[in-house]
Amino acid sequence: xxxxxxxxxxxxxxxxxxxxxxxxxxxxxxxxxxxxxxxxxxxxxxxxxxxxxxxxxxxxxxxxxxxxxxxxxxxxxxxxxxxxxxxxxxxxxxxxxxxxxxxxxxxxxxxxxxxxxxxxxxxxxxxxxxxxxxxxxxxxxxxxxxxx
Numbered sequence: 001x002x003x004x005x006x007x008x009x010x011x012x013x014x015x016x017x018x019x020x021x022x023x024x025x026x027x028x029x030x031x032x033x034x035x036x037x038x039x040x041x042x043x044x045x046x047x048x049x050x051x052x053x054x055x056x057x058x059x060x061x062x063x064x065x066x067x068x069x070x071x072x073x074x075x076x077x078x079x080x081x082x083x084x085x086x087x088x089x090x091x092x093x094x095x096x097x098x099x100x101x102x103x104x105x106x107x108x109x110x111x112x113x114x115x116x117x118x119x120x121x122x123x124x125x126x127x128x129x130x131x132x133x134x135x136x137x138x139x140x141x142x143x144x145x146x147x148x
Contacts, residue, residue, distance in 0.1 A: 003137040027119040037127040043094045046131035051141035082111045093124040
């Protein structure tokens with residue numbers, strides 16, 4: 001069964017999400033924002049979004065070792081202090097609305113500042129919304145690598 005995609009069923013809502021996405025990319029920076037979107041999409045199980053954000057990071061010149069390391073970022077040497085706090089924040093917030101403890105909250109504020117930390121909270125919620133949209137409407141990455 002084919003499901004109507006959000007941009008077709010509700011173009012105004014879709015455009016509002018795109019505008020929010022663009023604002024968050026400007027605030028957090030395209031690479032950090034895509035790392036957040038990639039990790040949340042992995043946790044939420046959205047294959048379409050995982051593929052999209054990994055591809056976006058590749059296009060921005062992110063080394064493949066770093067892309068592969070996102071799934072195990074805590075053990076990986078490829079992430080700086082700011083990326084680590086953003087990924088930790090993403091994991092905690094994706095895992096539960098009240099999962100960000102005071103220590104992580106303070107560390108994110110120290111590294112990102114008040115505005116970018118607030119935008120990080122919204123960013124995790126926004127990618128989760130995109131993930132729900134992709135999964136619910138059965139979006140799949142283009143071009144299967146599995147032989148027919």
